[in-house]
Amino acid sequence: MHDSERPEVFFSPYTRNRAFLRELRALFSRVAAAVSPGDSVAVKVHMGEYGGSAYLRPPVVRRVCDLIKEKGGRPFVTDTTTLYPGRRFTAGQYLATATFNGFTEESVGSPIVIAGGEQGYDGEWVDIPDRVSGCTLDRTKVATEILNADSMVVLSHVKGHPMSGFGGAIKNVAMGCVTKESKADQHRLNRGVIDFSKCTGCGDCVEACSYGAMSLPDDRMVRDEEKCMSCNHCFFLCTEGVFSLPPEARERFSVYLAHAAAGVLRLFDSRVTFISFVQDVTPLCDCVAPSGLPVVPDIGILASADPVAIDKASLDLIARARPLGKYADAATGDILGNINKTDSLIQVRTARELGMGNTEYRLSEQE
Ligand code: SF4
Numbered sequence: 001m002h003d004s005e006r007p008e009v010f011f012s013p014y015t016r017n018r019a020f021l022r023e024l025r026a027l028f029s030r031v032a033a034a035v036s037p038g039d040s041v042a043v044k045v046h047m048g049e050y051g052g053s054a055y056l057r058p059p060v061v062r063r064v065c066d067l068i069k070e071k072g073g074r075p076f077v078t079d080t081t082t083l084y085p086g087r088r089f090t091a092g093q094y095l096a097t098a099t100f101n102g103f104t105e106e107s108v109g110s111p112i113v114i115a116g117g118e119q120g121y122d123g124e125w126v127d128i129p130d131r132v133s134g135c136t137l138d139r140t141k142v143a144t145e146i147l148n149a150d151s152m153v154v155l156s157h158v159k160g161h162p163m164s165g166f167g168g169a170i171k172n173v174a175m176g177c178v179t180k181e182s183k184a185d186q187h188r189l190n191r192g193v194i195d196f197s198k199c200t201g202c203g204d205c206v207e208a209c210s211y212g213a214m215s216l217p218d219d220r221m222v223r224d225e226e227k228c229m230s231c232n233h234c235f236f237l238c239t240e241g242v243f244s245l246p247p248e249a250r251e252r253f254s255v256y257l258a259h260a261a262a263g264v265l266r267l268f269d270s271r272v273t274f275i276s277f278v279q280d281v282t283p284l285c286d287c288v289a290p291s292g293l294p295v296v297p298d299i300g301i302l303a304s305a306d307p308v309a310i311d312k313a314s315l316d317l318i319a320r321a322r323p324l325g326k327y328a329d330a331a332t333g334d335i336l337g338n339i340n341k342t343d344s345l346i347q348v349r350t351a352r353e354l355g356m357g358n359t360e361y362r363l364s365e366q367e
């Protein structure tokens with residue numbers, strides 16, 4: 001690919017020790033074309049799990065909302081409810097957690113709207129036109145408020161993820177912009193495999209399942225496969241080792257992620273921009289609290305119109321960094337993938353094959 005054809009990824013490294021407010025202004029100006037005056041702009045951000053600490057800080061989101069307003073846009077801050085039970089399972093619970101974490105209309109200067117309704121099922125199915133790598137996902141249900149936005153600014157905290165290795169822009173869109181049904185679709189292939197011989201019949205999973213999929217008819221757990229939404233809450237809760245991941249679950253999950261993101265992004269055409277923060281690079285994602293100590297020093301902020309390029313650039317920068325703490329002796333490279341026992345680049349390569357962007361890019365450091 002000729003150099004001029006490569007998408008540009010704008011980069012503000014933290015080593016320059018510049019004020020992030022100024023740097024965000026400069027970066028946003030490079031990618032602001034996605035937002036037009038009068039646009040209703042979805043600012044997609046994970047506002048943190050209850051008890052988490054590595055999620056993006058509210059002032060970062062405030063700054064981006066203010067910059068959107070300067071362009072004449074009408075921003076609202078948004079995310080969707082979780083598939084698993086907890087403190088973000090309904091919109092009401094999510095808003096309470098967001099407030100606890102510092103995200104309020106006052107702090108971000110814009111409305112906070114949990115997309116997909118109170119229970120997280122409101123949205124519309126959209127087709128995923130192409131499929132690669134044996135993926136069977138042919139549609140995704142986009143949450144209503146995301147669907148109704150004119151344009152979107154995707155703010156991503158770059159960190160590890162127990163299933164996909166890493167989470168950046170692609171994952172933020174794939175899992176964060178859709179309803180519970182589509183989250184379940186993406187997780188279906190990693191639904192825990194059951195070893196009934198290990199079940200003690202304690203009943204903890206029956207009580208914990210929010211979908212009524214578990215029962216204990218003869219002192220042994222039974223899962224209703226139709227009702228199960230593949231949230232894997234029982235998997236993580238059970239202390240008896242009853243559940244295990246099916247073969248290649250992580251790899252297939254990453255393939256599905258990329259397809260779901262493709263379904264969402266095709267709605268916006270080129271009216272999406274991506275800003276990723278490679279900082280607090282914890283081994284686990286913002287849904288996990290605690291998500292672990294950072295694996296590399298804070299690196300910087302990236303901005304691009306290309307979700308594939310920005311994720312690839314994020315991973316390349318992490319690969320070049322010196323691991324910290326107990327990871328100091330770990331081989332460099334895909335450190336997040338190594339920690340999470342998968343290849344972080346699967347989602348990126350799949351997204352490229354789906355035509356979502358390029359893995360070859362130009363990194364343009366801010367002057
Ligand atoms: S939590 Fe584990 S041991 Fe207890 S009933 Fe469920 S599967 Fe069996």
Ligand code: SF4
Pocket residue numbers: 208209210211212213214223227228229230231232233234235
């Ligand atoms: S059975 Fe387990 S994986 Fe399925 S919905 Fe219930 S808690 Fe989630």
